[in-house]
Amino acid sequence: MASDGAARDHSAADPVSEDHSHSKAGPALVLACLGVVYGDIGTSPLYALRESLVHAHEEGLPESSVIGIVSLLFWTVVLIVTIKYVVLILRADNNGEGGTLSLVAKAQGALKKGPRSKSRRLLMLLGIVGVSLFFGDSMITPAISVLSAVEGLALIEPGFQAWVVPVTLAIVIVLFWVQRGGTDRIARLFGPVMLVWFSTMAVLGISHIADDARILQALNPLRAAAFLADYGIAAMPVLGSVFLAVTGAEALYADMGHFGRSAIRIAWSVLVFPALALSYLGQGAMVLAHPETVSNPFFLMAPSWFLAPLVILATAATVIASQAVISGAFSVAAQAVQMGILPRLHINHTSDRQAGQIFLPKVNSILMFGVVALVLSFGSSARLASAYGIAVTGDMVITSILAVVVFRWAWNWRWPLIAVVMVPVLGIELIFFSANLLKLLDGGYIPLLFAAVAIAAMVIWVEGMRRLQERLAQDSVPLDVFAAKLSKSPPMIVPGTAVFLTADPAVAPPALLHNLKHNRVLHQRNFIVKVESATTPRVPEDARLHLQDIAPGFWRARLVFGYMEQPNVPRALAQARHVGQKFDIMSTSYFLNRRTLRAGRGTLMPHWMARVFVTLYRSASEPTNYYRLPSNRVVELGQQMNI
Structure with a gap:
């Protein structure tokens, strides 16, 4: 097997083909990767454990519940991000590019060669659903990320609580306003800021693990299984919040064309995953030792003198996470236009050095109004967490289904091998999807509503253009x-x-x-x-x-x-x-x-x-x-x- 840095021929049957665009993952590329690829998942510790503990609905939170939930968080990150995306899906590139539509194109290309060419329209429909869910997620991510960071200011000065929403709205509006001028210059700061962010998370986590060393038992997957067995069906709301730990994982695949799989894998293995794991373990240990910190375990890990700098750093990290999602929405929309599932959209190229730096005015306006409406409607990250997760889990399930098509008909894997590899992953994702469906009436309908509108628009556009061309041909x-x-x-x-x-x-x-x-x-x-x-x-x-x-x-x-x-x-x-x-x-x-x-x-x-x-x-x-x-x-x- 060739190393990740080696360039290989992209034959259809070669699941290990390497991208040509970035054959060597140097330190600069890995650093830049931190700011774009891992912004979203890197801010999950702000709210993932907090919301999971809240949904446990237990007074005093016994040691078994805290350890069980932290174990669920840890192993969810391992299975969904490390196994599915880093090990498997990153191999399914389309000439070095990733993302839902790239996977659709690769799957369609595989089926085109055989008698199953009629299934290509179904694959395109799956792609439309996946893209629409991504757009729904693109509205919620900036809202919940920035809200969760700004809420940290209320820990410094309780009277600031009334200013959380106005400050969040100001940050969001400025963020969308600067898109028109391009972000290639300021993006150079994204990597270093996220390097400081992940390092800070790791240090804070390590400093609290000794609060109660029993938290290390969370590294045993049996503790996660025991929690699920003890809670039974009552664990579903907890699972809906646990999934918050992997929101943003799809960016690993979507941004592969910009950085290459090697840089993404190195950044994950060397820094991102260790920092996330240490943060969740540190938060869990602190909650075990000091149950009163369950209200906001992330920020309460910081000593009082470091709380204000941490809030500022968290705000910067969430802005970067939001920027990555917005840029991703621009790229996906541009791909959708090229593939004929959206009307032609006006595209501004904001950089003469980077082809991927684009600005779509209509997409930017729609996202901005959606984010502002969500902030005003929910008003807090805790309430918004109830709406978060359905779109992401749905998109991940679709990615897994498309991956199965690629594994079978592009890579020629046998069904038994596919079953061994993908059935556990797909099964876990379906469980998380079911758990997040419980949030439907608490706000989960909002991303689905956004997605439904986008799906209807894309399907009507594709079908309308097909019928129009048939009429014109007559x-x-x-x-x-x-x-x-x-x-x-x-x-x-x-x-x-x-x-x-x-x-x-x-x-x-x-x-x-x-x-x-x-x-x-x-x-x-x-x-x-x-x-x-x-x-x-x-x-x-x-x-x-x-x-x-x-x-x-x-x-x-x-x-x-x-x-x-x-x-x-x-x-x-x-x-x-x-x-x-x-x-x-x-x-x-x-x-x-x-x-x-x-x-x-x-x-x-x-x-x-x-x-x-x-x-x-x-x-x-x-x-x-x-x-x-x-x-x-x-x-x-x-x-x-x-x-």
């Missing part, structure tokens, strides 16, 4: 026949190149038909261009353009971009010079069809569905910006259509 003229007729009896020919962007290159684009109808001219060279998204994150330049002669003066071009890339049509068409076609930007015009949809008397879909689809269609960003077309060379021709 009324269209085959391009080959049309081009041949024009070649035999052409209208007036004008010099230059015309590029017609279309979703179906097999038929004559409406913009071409409208141009002939109204202007009665044809350009000397005409390229019918379709932009496609690959199931890989990036496409090599030499595989970007696929050109086909149709008739004299007509070519069909297929441009392929990875789902992590921003389409740039002019740059891609410039590759045609390798086959003798030169593009002069000053003599090239780009023709776009501006289609106006109306939810009127059409029969394309039910009226309510049509209204949603039309709203989504109108919200799409201008193709000129999305495809990086020169605005002074674009010609738009209108068309109205009832659906």
Whole structure:
């Protein structure tokens, strides 16, 4: 087996293929990884043990309950994060990229080779559900993280309690406001701050383990099993809070393309996991020795002189955790656009050095309003914890299901091996999902409501675009026949190149038909261009353009971009010079069809569905910006259509 730093060929059957993007995980990369990948899970000790102990509902909390809960926390982190993500899922990269949509693309690519290609639509639906749950989680994470940190100020000055919500709102609003300017400069501080955070957690934990050394019994998984056996069904609310310890674990896989699996694994093994374990053990030992600290064990571990600096450090850590989630939401939304499950969204690139630094105004606004609404509605991290967990567990279950598809049909694992590896993991996650469902009426419906809206929007968009393309194809003229007729009896020919962007290159684009109808001219060279998204994150330049002669003066071009890339049509068409076609930007015009949809008397879909689809269609960003077309060379021709 090759080491994690070695680059290997990404063959479909090789589950150990290494990413090419970061073959060597140096200290700088590992440090940067701390600030982005581990921000969310790194702030879980602020509230995970506290909420778990609260849900135990016992006066005095006997030693067996405290040790049992800490054991549950420890082994949940081991099984879900270390075994599932660090050992298994990080191997399931898609050419070095991770995340739910990467896993969907990899699973679809595996099934495409066999007779199960019809299952690809089901996989896409699973991906839509997973992405939607992630968006729901993206709203709750900043709210609960920042609230939990600011609440520490009330321990310093009890009269500050009334200011917790206003200060939290101020931090959240500033956090979302700075997104538009890019965060690449301030992000350089994320790693060092999180290094101090994890080191501080570890030191505080070590300093309290001696308070009651019986807490070390929590390292025995039998203590966790004994707690579950003693409590029975009453342990379900506790499990719902225990799961808070692994929220953010999905970031290990989602951010793999930026840092590589080696850096993520080193950071987890060397610093993050030891710090988390020591923090939970230290908090547990302190609660055993001083039961009155159960109200806020994390902050009460600190000596009085260090409480204020710890609150400031915790606030910085939660802001970093929130920033990581927001950046992740931008990346996922951009991938969803590329894969056709969201309308085109306006994307600003905020850094000329890092391709992944993007800003999506609409996504940012939706997240900000959602976070503000959650802070105002719940007002405390304890109440918000009741709404937390359902979206994360649902997303993790979907990840496990997609992983099973990859293990079986991409890596060719046998079913017995898959059962041994994944049944325990999936079983545990389903138990946690069931436990979190108990929070449904206490606020757990909120992330599900967010997710349901996102799922409905994505499904309607995908289905609407499919039906629209089918309708347009029925009324269209085959391009080959049309081009041949024009070649035999052409209208007036004008010099230059015309590029017609279309979703179906097999038929004559409406913009071409409208141009002939109204202007009665044809350009000397005409390229019918379709932009496609690959199931890989990036496409090599030499595989970007696929050109086909149709008739004299007509070519069909297929441009392929990875789902992590921003389409740039002019740059891609410039590759045609390798086959003798030169593009002069000053003599090239780009023709776009501006289609106006109306939810009127059409029969394309039910009226309510049509209204949603039309709203989504109108919200799409201008193709000129999305495809990086020169605005002074674009010609738009209108068309109205009832659906």
